[in-house]
Amino acid sequence: MTITRESLTQAATHGQPLDHLTAGQVWAAHKLAIPPERLQRPLASHIGILLENVERKARRHFFGGVERSDTDTMIARAYDEQHPPFLRLPILEVLRQGMDEHFPDLKPAGYDDQGQAVYALADIAQALDVPEDELLDHAEQQGMLDQIKQTPAPHRVH
Incomplete structure (x- = not known):
């Protein structure tokens, strides 16, 4: 599969992986506006390291300072659009499934x-x-x- 700017934007917006890139790498590449041709397989090691560092920073910002039992803060962060979709959307999906299961009416x-x-x-x-x-x-x-x-x-x- 050839990665295009459009496919990268769509995957980043929906918190999804794309071809050989993880959802976090997709978001980082989109945020950094890395040209799609630089993201083709095999991924250059310096690009991989850059994407990993940007993703790690986003994870620290999202999860940092939150106690394991602090569900209120995690839910608030999941609804906070300043955080990347690849971190927020899985939590929102679990919440939606819980609502459907426990409050079907x-x-x-x-x-x-x-x-x-x-x-x-x-x-x-x-x-x-x-x-x-x-x-x-x-x-x-x-x-x-x-x-x-x-x-x-x-x-x-x-």
Whole structure:
């Protein structure tokens, strides 16, 4: 397979590997705007080292300072688009699968501008069998209340 600028961009955006490059190498090559012809097999050792170092730095930034049991921080980082898709998207997929498995009847009320599912607080409260006020109190304790109140109205599901 010949790596092109378009295939590199698409794979980097979707957090996917491409040909002989790992998802992390793809993202690093895209970030550094390395010409596709420099990424063909066999990968020059200096290019491989450069990609590895950029990927390692991104991993340190993403995982750095997070305790193993600190799921809230990891989830927040997974939703933070400043981090590379190859690190964020696998976590978001696991979260989506968990929602589907544990709350199969909970359906999005709509989608935001980025295409992410948005749920109504009343529907979440019903699925968890707790009052909405309790969820709002928890959101306030977690410092998320402003985010909930400032979230623009979702695009409705038809």
